[in-house]
């Protein structure tokens with residue numbers, strides 16, 4: 660569905676991604692792991708069109724999307740939940756959710772369905788962005804991406820800084836999205852959550868993929884766990 664082939668991405672003269680390739684399939688969670696600075700966020704930003712790869716390509720449903728502007732890529736069906744969450748502080752929860760909403764082909768995600776997925780957001784729908792907890796902000800950020808009716812959703816460290824109970828809530832939400840047939844690409848520092856969720860894991864090191872495999876294979880690969888995942 661979404662495929663990255665041999666991308667090389669730079670920040671100015673700094674060569675960050677050295678030939679990263681990966682695939683995101685519908686109805687699966689693809690996890691992207693690796694130490695700080697390994698290139699995970701850079702990979703997502705390249706896929707979403709915020710950075711243009713100097714070499715290689717990003718293909719979505721057979722179409723080369725590398726170098727297309729981010730707003731067009733998002734309109735094609737790629738939802739993005741950035742690490743910094745991007746909640747507008749002076750808008751209400753409901754305004755944050757609807758500000759960029761757009762019906763998809765089958766208009767599946769509506770405000771009512773987002774509130775069913777996140778009952779807490781319904782309770783807080785008139786609260787302003789700056790009044791929300793970290794977990795609630797993360798829910799708004801995921802809900803807002805869903806309101807664009809994506810077929811693939813890219814999540815950059817959704818559990819970062821959240822209490823364990825909220826992390827578990829986010830894990831359950833990601834499972835539901837996968838079960839609804841979305842393709843999910845997940846950057847996750849919480850290895851337990853990543854192992855629970857990931858159908859396939861890619862481990863990045865210095866801008867290159869150094870491991871691809873399922874949770875069981877990763878759990879048993881002590882060399883990769885200790886060298887690249889601080890376990």
Ligand SMILES: Nc1ncnc2c1ncn2[C@@H]1O[C@H](COP(=O)(O)OP(=O)(O)OP(=O)(O)O)[C@@H](O)[C@H]1O
Pocket residue numbers: 670673675693694695696697698699700701702
């Ligand atoms: N705007 C930028 N300008 C220059 N270098 C950058 C920029 N953003 C990131 N980098 C560098 O690119 C490398 C990869 O960063 P990236 O954010 O992709 O890593 P990451 O694996 O997502 O790690 P983290 O968990 O810290 O976000 C790092 O060495 C980082 O210092």
